[in-house]
Each structure stands twice: as structure tokens, then as C-alpha cells.
Amino acid sequence: MSDFITIFDTTLRDGEQSPGCSMDTEQKLEVAKALVELGVDVIEAGFPIASPGDFDAVQKIARKYGDQSTICGLARCRTEDIDRAWEALKDAQNVRIHIFLATSPIHRQFKLKMAEEEIIRKTVDMVRYTADRMSERSDITRPNVEFSPEDAARTELDFLCRVVESAIDAGATTVNIPDTVGYATPNHFYKVISYLKKNVPNIERAVLSTHCHNDLGLAVANSLAGVEAGARQIECTINGLGERAGNAALEEVVMALKTRQDYFGVDTRINTPKLCPISRLVSSTTGMRVQRNKAIVGQNAFAHEAGIHQHGMLQNRTTYEIMRPEDVGYTGQNMVLGKHSGRHAFRDHLKRIGYELTDEDFQRVFDDFIALCDRKKDVYDADIAALIDKQIHHGPETWKLVSFHTFGGTGTIPTATVELQHLDGKKVKDAAPGDGPVDALFRCLDRITHITPTLEDYSVRGVSSGTDALGEVTVEVEQQGRTYHGKGVSTDIIEASGLAYLQALNKIAAGLGAATIHPQHGV
Structure with missing residues (x-):
């Protein structure tokens, strides 16, 4: 098994499905740029058939960033969905089409009204159709097709094995196991992934993936349990955005794997000092605030108030910190330069806390910083981050x-x-x-x-x-x-x-x- 976990980010697709979180194309491009800089392996940019806006965003992101990350489009197991996804992706270098079909008894009976054999036949037909469409491009020798048996966590294991085996035989290179409604527990999910590893004869021909929702607050724990059982891709979102209670939070699964590398024995390609900046960007873009005590990126994530904690921190930070704030790009109460500091010193400080600004943006932020110094005695990194957010993500001004x-x-x-x-x-x-x-x-x-x-x-x-x-x-x-x-x-x-x-x-x-x-x- 690979020592690296593929990080599949679905902020622009599943995260955007949070009520009120939809983004326009320019905002999606901005977030996609940050995801590329973060080092995300696969970016699920949207659901092309959902709307002209989604199609436009997926196409533009694929064309602009397909040489730096794999850009993915979602499709139902319908030819029109797959055609639309391929139309959006076909001009880009590294692309993937992700198709899904529900498999659990409750979905088969009440949503699809399909029997087990119909599910398997549909899976095979649509995976093959997707691979054939992608093979139209002469440079694609092995189409990058991902298949998800929706609501897999509530699907009978023997039937799930049959579906997964059929999808791989038909050409799926990644098989994603979704806990669509956040029903699983870590031990349950570990057993699902383990059972597939042991009982699907062709399982080594595809990457096993996790996609866990957070309805019981277990999305990250379930994803990590999946890794322990042999999954080598985690689907997640920035700040844990997503429908209902959200998805596994990218920043949490990444830092869990990094901090406990001794236990999991795997790594990711994520540039972790970019985690806090992209968290702020997504929060500002979607209007979804991050709770103060949110792990990794919350305002209080590295705050210490109890006297005994502060005493320990003064002696050695590792007494109460298992991660360094700088490892995740955290900006908190560190005091910054004053109003007499020059532009060069201020720009150098911005670079140290993870910001690269254009000359125009830098000048606006610097002017705001000088004005703030006249109104506020002590200026902190968090204040600077707020000023940058105000100037860069302010939107149009009628x-x-x-x-x-x-x-x-x-x-x-x-x-x-x-x-x-x-x-x-x-x-x-x-x-x-x-x-x-x-x-x-x-x-x-x-x-x-x-x-x-x-x-x-x-x-x-x-x-x-x-x-x-x-x-x-x-x-x-x-x-x-x-x-x-x-x-x-x-x-x-x-x-x-x-x-x-x-x-x-x-x-x-x-x-x-x-x-x-x-x-x-x-x-």
C-alpha cells in the first residue's frame, strides 16, 4: 500500500451544497487556486450538469489548474450527466469523472426502486461508458474514473462487495465508500473497509477511498479508521463544510495523519502552513464562520488561559501543544510591527505569516494597517489577517x-x-x-x-x-x-x-x- 494518502477536496462541490454557501465562478477559481497551493491531489470542482454556472466553473478550473492538480467533476449514473462532465473536463490535462449510484436497501427501495441486479448492471454500464468517453482522447490510456456506491455504510457487505468488484472490472480506478448520512462509527467503518479489502478479488486494482459525513460528529474519526483499514484516499472539505452537519474536515484529517505519523505510518502532500489561510478564505467566501474552538484553524486552537497550562508552556511548548502554530499557518496574538515600520518590514512580516499580496492589494492593506495603528495600541497578526480579508475579498462596490x-x-x-x-x-x-x-x-x-x-x-x-x-x-x-x-x-x-x-x-x-x-x- 502507498505511504501517501490522496487528499480529495470536495469543498467546491459537496461543501458548496451547504445552504447559503454557493459560490460564483470567480470565487470558485480563487478557492481552487488556494487548494492547488495547499497541495490538494484531487479537486472536485463541481457537478457540471447541475447548472450552467457549475459547468462554467468546472471547465475554467480544469483548464487553468488541470496541469497542477487532478480536477474532478461529479455525475450521476446517467449518460447525460457523464457527457456534461466530460465536456467540462476534456480540454484539461489531469481530469477525473466521479459517478455514483445508491446501493443501500433503503435507497434501492424508496429512491431508485431498483433491484440488486439492476444496480450492478447500471454500475457496469455507466463505469464503462465513462471510461469510453474519456478514452476518446488519445493521450488517456487509463481513464481516471471514480465510482461511489452511495450510502455504502448502510449497504449489505456481500452486496457491496459485488458492486465494488463489478465497478473495478468495468474500469473504475478509484472506489469511494461513502458514509452518506453519517451513520457509521469508527469500528463499523473500519470493518467495512477491511471486509472489502479481504473479500473483493480485484480490490488491488483500484484505490479505496472514504467519504464520511459528520451527522454524529464522527466524520474525521471514521475517515482515519478507513485509513487504518487500508483506504488510501480521503474525501474531505475545508472547515468540514457540507450538507447537513458537513464532511470530514481536511485540516483535521491532514494534521492527525501528520501529528500521529508514528501511528498511521502514512503521509500527505499537503503544504500545512497554508491550512489557516485557506480556512479564512473559505469562511469569508461562503459566509460560514469557523467556531472559536474548532480544531486546527479555530481562533482558540492554540490559546492557553489556565495558569498551569501557561506555566508549562513557558517551560516547554510541547507540554500542552502537540502541533506548532506555524505548522498550520496559525495567526493569533503575536504582536506585529508598529506604525513607524516601513513597507519592506511590513511586507516581510506578511510573508512570514503566509501572505503574498499584489502591489495594489499590499498598498491598501498597508494603508489600513497604518490607520489601525492610530486607533489601536497593540496590533496583532489576527488583526492583520482581518484587514487582508477585508481588502482582498470585499467584492464589488456599487x-x-x-x-x-x-x-x-x-x-x-x-x-x-x-x-x-x-x-x-x-x-x-x-x-x-x-x-x-x-x-x-x-x-x-x-x-x-x-x-x-x-x-x-x-x-x-x-x-x-x-x-x-x-x-x-x-x-x-x-x-x-x-x-x-x-x-x-x-x-x-x-x-x-x-x-x-x-x-x-x-x-x-x-x-x-x-x-x-x-x-x-x-x-
Whole structure:
């Protein structure tokens, strides 16, 4: 068995199926670029038949990054799905088509209404069809076809063996074993993979893969159990995104294999210092915040507050840390340079914490950094990360905040006065009352932009410590069945709120929202 585990990232497909997490093509290209830099082996870029947008994203990602990573498209066991996937992928160098068909009794009876022999016949026909389509290209001598028996964890083992053997005989080079509904436990999943290894005669002709959902909080544990049993590919997502409770988190399985290499005896090709930066990128792009105590990439992942822990850390970091923060690109409470630092020193510091910016982006971030130093005594790496996120991932700006003023307090009517500048240069000023200063500010922004979405979610967190800490506000709004996200940062929470809401309004103006109901289904 290989000493390396293939990391198959499905953030752009399964992760995007999380309600409200859909991304447009440009956002997908940005995440795909980060996945390539991370060292992901296979990128499942989407479900080409699901929509013209999905097809466009898969095709562009394949053409741009197919020489650096294997780009994969998902398809049901239908010829039209497979044709559409191949059309999106055929121009790229390294490509894979991933097809799936449910096999569990409950899916056979209630979803497919197909008998066991029909399932096997369909599997063989569609794997062969996929391999034949890919063989149309003269340089492809062994088509890269992945087959998934959907809901494999709830499928009878003897029948599962027959399906897997048939898929491999038909030409599948990877067979993925999905725990589609997060039903398995580690021992259960270990036994499934072990049984396949022992009872499928041609199993060595294909790579066994895991695809575990997190409904019981066991996706990472089940994936690692699969590796112990002989699986050599893990399907996962950044931050564990995915339908319902999500998928196995890429950063967790990778660091578990790296940290406990002595136990698992395998490795990955992942450039781990890129883990925290891509976690922030995906969080910002999808609007899905990472919980503070999230393993590996959470804000508190390397925080130590208990006195006995702090004492141990001062003596030797390994007393309470099994990983080094720099190994995952973590940026936390490390204090950075001050406002008298020059551009060269600031750029060098950005490189040390994992950021390479264009000259234009660097100048905007540096200007924000100098302005922040005038408002905040201590500036930390986490503050810098927030400024970079604000400048690089802000999206289009139909309207720009020029100035605002809010008034509120006990026994008064909260009001807000706002001045915005349109991209055509025209400035507009208005005022509005509200239930509080933030509500008044949002109402005023609605009046000026003539956009009145429904606020679905509003959250505030401190980026770093202290009463002068940067505040980060995220909002989610809904307009005509589509979801839009916005994020703002400032030492003034009301200003951060206005910036976040205005960013969402600008996305509405540009039509960059995501449908709240996504048409995709998968493993």
C-alpha cells in the first residue's frame, strides 16, 4: 500500500451544497487556486450538469489548474450527466469523472426502486461508458474514473462487495465508500473497509477511498479508521463544510495523519502552513464562520488561559501543544510591527505569516494597517489577517461609505445619518430611525440604495484581545430567494456593522448572491 494518502477536496462541490454557501465562478477559481497551493491531489470542482454556472466553473478550473492538480467533476449514473462532465473536463490535462449510484436497501427501495441486479448492471454500464468517453482522447490510456456506491455504510457487505468488484472490472480506478448520512462509527467503518479489502478479488486494482459525513460528529474519526483499514484516499472539505452537519474536515484529517505519523505510518502532500489561510478564505467566501474552538484553524486552537497550562508552556511548548502554530499557518496574538515600520518590514512580516499580496492589494492593506495603528495600541497578526480579508475579498462596490453618524440612548429615538458615494461619483445623504443604532444604520442604507433585503443573521466577534480590539461583523441577508453575505471590520462595532451590511447590498446590486436551494445531490 502507498505511504501517501490522496487528499480529495470536495469543498467546491459537496461543501458548496451547504445552504447559503454557493459560490460564483470567480470565487470558485480563487478557492481552487488556494487548494492547488495547499497541495490538494484531487479537486472536485463541481457537478457540471447541475447548472450552467457549475459547468462554467468546472471547465475554467480544469483548464487553468488541470496541469497542477487532478480536477474532478461529479455525475450521476446517467449518460447525460457523464457527457456534461466530460465536456467540462476534456480540454484539461489531469481530469477525473466521479459517478455514483445508491446501493443501500433503503435507497434501492424508496429512491431508485431498483433491484440488486439492476444496480450492478447500471454500475457496469455507466463505469464503462465513462471510461469510453474519456478514452476518446488519445493521450488517456487509463481513464481516471471514480465510482461511489452511495450510502455504502448502510449497504449489505456481500452486496457491496459485488458492486465494488463489478465497478473495478468495468474500469473504475478509484472506489469511494461513502458514509452518506453519517451513520457509521469508527469500528463499523473500519470493518467495512477491511471486509472489502479481504473479500473483493480485484480490490488491488483500484484505490479505496472514504467519504464520511459528520451527522454524529464522527466524520474525521471514521475517515482515519478507513485509513487504518487500508483506504488510501480521503474525501474531505475545508472547515468540514457540507450538507447537513458537513464532511470530514481536511485540516483535521491532514494534521492527525501528520501529528500521529508514528501511528498511521502514512503521509500527505499537503503544504500545512497554508491550512489557516485557506480556512479564512473559505469562511469569508461562503459566509460560514469557523467556531472559536474548532480544531486546527479555530481562533482558540492554540490559546492557553489556565495558569498551569501557561506555566508549562513557558517551560516547554510541547507540554500542552502537540502541533506548532506555524505548522498550520496559525495567526493569533503575536504582536506585529508598529506604525513607524516601513513597507519592506511590513511586507516581510506578511510573508512570514503566509501572505503574498499584489502591489495594489499590499498598498491598501498597508494603508489600513497604518490607520489601525492610530486607533489601536497593540496590533496583532489576527488583526492583520482581518484587514487582508477585508481588502482582498470585499467584492464589488456599487456604493462606498463616505461617512455616518448614529444617535441613541435611553429615552431617545435611535437615528442614523449616512453619506454614500455611488460608483458614478454621485454622493447621496439620508437619515432614518430604528430600534437601535445598528438597525437605524441598516434602514438608512436601505433607503439610499433602494434595496430592502431581509436580515437573516447578524454576528459580532472580537478579532483580538483588549477593549480596543478590532470587531468583525458578519451578516447574511435574503433577497428574492437568494442569499448574500457581508463582512466588516473596525474598532467601532457600528461602523463594522455598516460595512458588512453595505457589502451585502453591493453584492445584491451586482447580482452575486447564491440560490438558497441548491439543485445538487451527491455522495
